[in-house]
Amino acid sequence: MVRFTVLASGSKGNCSVVSGGRTRILVDAGLSCREMFRRMRLAGEDPATLDAIIITHEHSDHVSGLAVTARKLGVPVYITQGTHRAWVRWLSPRKQMTYTQWLEQCRQQAAARMAEVDASPEDADSEDAETEPAAGTASVSSSPADCSQDGASEGKGENPPKDPTWLPAVEYFSAGTPFRIGDIDVSPFTIPHDAADPVGFVFQAEGIRMAVATDLGYIPPNVKAQLKGLDLLLLESNHDLEMLRDGPYPWSVKQRVLSRVGHLSNEAAASYLENDYDGQAAYVVLAHLSESNNLPELARITAERALNGRASLLANRLLLAEQHEPLIPICF
Ligand SMILES: [Zn+2]
Ligand SMILES: [Zn+2]
Numbered sequence: 001m002v003r004f005t006v007l008a009s010g011s012k013g014n015c016s017v018v019s020g021g022r023t024r025i026l027v028d029a030g031l032s033c034r035e036m037f038r039r040m041r042l043a044g045e046d047p048a049t050l051d052a053i054i055i056t057h058e059h060s061d062h063v064s065g066l067a068v069t070a071r072k073l074g075v076p077v078y079i080t081q082g083t084h085r086a087w088v089r090w091l092s093p094r095k096q097m098t099y100t101q102w103l104e105q106c107r108q109q110a111a112a113r114m115a116e117v118d119a120s121p122e123d124a125d126s127e128d129a130e131t132e133p134a135a136g137t138a139s140v141s142s143s144p145a146d147c148s149q150d151g152a153s154e155g156k157g158e159n160p161p162k163d164p165t166w167l168p169a170v171e172y173f174s175a176g177t178p179f180r181i182g183d184i185d186v187s188p189f190t191i192p193h194d195a196a197d198p199v200g201f202v203f204q205a206e207g208i209r210m211a212v213a214t215d216l217g218y219i220p221p222n223v224k225a226q227l228k229g230l231d232l233l234l235l236e237s238n239h240d241l242e243m244l245r246d247g248p249y250p251w252s253v254k255q256r257v258l259s260r261v262g263h264l265s266n267e268a269a270a271s272y273l274e275n276d277y278d279g280q281a282a283y284v285v286l287a288h289l290s291e292s293n294n295l296p297e298l299a300r301i302t303a304e305r306a307l308n309g310r311a312s313l314l315a316n317r318l319l320l321a322e323q324h325e326p327l328i329p330i331c332f
Contacts, residue, residue, distance in 0.1 A: 020205020
């Protein structure tokens with residue numbers, strides 16, 4: 001059976017589970033591990049059966065639980081190289097230091113360089129270090145479904161200081177190059193968003209096609225081309241234009257949300273549904289709704305109008321993904 005379960009959607013965290021054949025993939029990890037597992041159980045999914053995590057982009061509402069969850073489960077993380085690097089940078093805080101400390105550090109580094117003049121030219125400090133997890137800094141807990149140490153202590157004290165970016169395995173993919181995870185085919189596509197290398201996905205299993213398209217400033221032709229012949233479309237309907245304009249955000253944030261690399265408005269989603277969408281999906285799920293600049297009913301009515309009577313029991317059933325509770329699993 002093919003199943004799609006939205007565990008959370010919105011600026012406070014995003015994640016879903018795609019199941020097909022014998023494979024289960026967590027799409028984004030934007031809640032704490034503990035909360036993701038709690039919601040999975042609520043939705044009837046067993047966290048211990050997850051085979052992989054796949055990431056759309058490095059914004060915290062999509063990755064905040066990534067490291068802990070991947071370590072707990074011991075599963076590979078599928079991610080683009082650009083997103084992985086940005087995530088590593090984000091988790092590697094620059095040290096704050098006084099001028100005296102900085103001078104001392106410069107002296108020590110100069111001394112170290114002098115000492116290394118005769119050493120091997122192999123550069124242990126290369127960027128590859130980002131993709132090479134340091135061995136032995138984390139271990140998979142005996143019970144993968146137990147997140148009781150959420151964010152705390154994989155190191156158990158006796159290990160060297162742990163690397164917050166350590167993952168059990170990293171698999172790079174590139175937008176535009178389809179690949180397979182177990183029984184699920186994955187087609188990643190580029191989306192216009194202010195992140196390092198953001199992507200959306202079409203997942204296909206047992207002939208069922210499901211798309212994830214959130215966090216995009218607009219819908220360019222390459223995305224429209226991907227969103228064809230779907231059985232399920234998870235589409236961003238982030239904000240109502242008027243509510244955003246009159247709402248509480250500072251002007252700079254409003255500009256960012258409205259920009260070509262920001263978020264899709266109710267109106268832009270509706271325009272797509274009315275003019276470009278092929279009307280074939282059994283389910284259209286509106287997602288990533290803003291809690292400050294949108295109302296679920298506004299998003300729903302705007303999309304319903306755009307679908308213009310096409311909704312039926314067989315096609316275009318409209319659902320709204322929620323921030324605070326999982327959506328009922330959608331089964332095919
Ligand atoms: Zn987001
Ligand atoms: Zn984002």
